[in-house]
Amino acid sequence: MQQPLSTKKNGQINIVLKKNQHEYSTLKEPPAELQQKIDVMNEHIPLKQIETEMDKLIGLQDIKEVLREMYAWLYVNEKRREVGLKESSQALHMMFRGNPGTGKTTVAKLLGKLLKDMNILTKGHLIEAERADLVGEYIGHTAQKTRQLIKKSLGGILFIDEAYSLARGGEKDFGKEAIDTLVAHMEEQREHFILILAGYPKEMEHFLSLNPGLKSRFPIVIDFPDYKVDELMEIATLMFEEREYDVSTEASMKLKQHLAQKASYKKDFSNGRYVRNIVEKAIRSQAIRLLEHKEFTKKDLMTIRSHDLSFQE
Structure with missing residues (x-):
């Protein structure tokens, strides 16, 4: 069954069922079970x-x-x-x-x-x-x-x-x-x-x-639970993406290797805040590196490279 689309105007709920790419039909009064479904969706x-x-x-x-x-x-x-x-x-x-x-x-x-x-x-x-x-x-x-x-x-x-x-x-x-x-x-x-x-x-x-x-x-x-290394990498990737940065393949490999090493010798290492600090430090390091440029491409401004990453022990 196709999913209904609902609109409400002047207290009246209209249910629109899509039949095909060009044809629609409208029911001014929805069936009772459909109305109940809409009410439940709105209530939750x-x-x-x-x-x-x-x-x-x-x-x-x-x-x-x-x-x-x-x-x-x-x-x-x-x-x-x-x-x-x-x-x-x-x-x-x-x-x-x-x-x-x-x-x-x-x-x-x-x-x-x-x-x-x-x-x-x-x-x-x-x-x-x-x-x-x-x-x-x-x-x-x-x-x-x-x-x-x-x-x-x-x-x-x-x-x-x-x-x-x-x-x-x-x-x-x-x-x-x-x-x-x-x-x-x-x-x-x-x-x-x-x-x-x-x-x-x-x-x-x-x-x-x-x-x-x-x-x-x-x-x-x-x-x-503690974050696994792959989950910490997901967190880092998401943080970079939210700030509109791309991470080079080499930088990604360097970060994953560091997190794996950190997890191997530090008990209960699972720190999302540690990852956030790495992300923010990398962005500042990239800015320092770009000071030497007179002109920037969009890719230059977005890319985090391997030597932009530094880690605190």
Whole structure:
């Protein structure tokens, strides 16, 4: 069956079915099942938008499925509420486990947008924080700083990276005060903000073991896998293309060889940010090289060559 095209004018939906290259027929009143299909498509626009954004990201297939499940649960929960059924009460506080540069912050931002579009969050903004933003210098200071951060996060997401560092100082460290304040507000403000704790997988597991009651407060745990070398190459290629640069064959081979070597001796190397830094440095190096030219072709201005690439250890 051919796909319908729909237009809406003065509250009336017209369905256009393409018969062949030159002939069309129009139904002023669509069949009930076709109307239902159109309504469903329009109703799930937030899901389609987040899937479109996620499709632009390299890898992360399991995470894309988790976001789809989350959307489906929230959608069905709302439908149950509308017909008087019990709603499934579940906090949306989350834990992101993964190495640096694996897309945790990017996904958190997209999640905020999705939940705003679904009217779960009023703003959907992301507040990023780390230990220094929460832990104070004297008794009472930490609770004050933590409450201020939570206040800024209301209507959105509070994203705490390297969250395990809050417990690194032991019982007398002020980091424990930050944890206690966060736990209290997670319950009191559960409908007004979402807390995401992020960090290395092993360290996050140890962090949770220090506070038995903490693990149960994060029903959603998302693991961010390391990028493979081919995926890092895809990320680099995409970054160059977005900036309208072409990479020569020699430069591409040099970059892939470097990433493979880096991954072979550096444990848990998967850093998308590292790739971004390489891309930006190559663009600056190309600019320096082109200073020696008096005239430029379009190809000159677009091409990244092998000696434009340099790497930091």
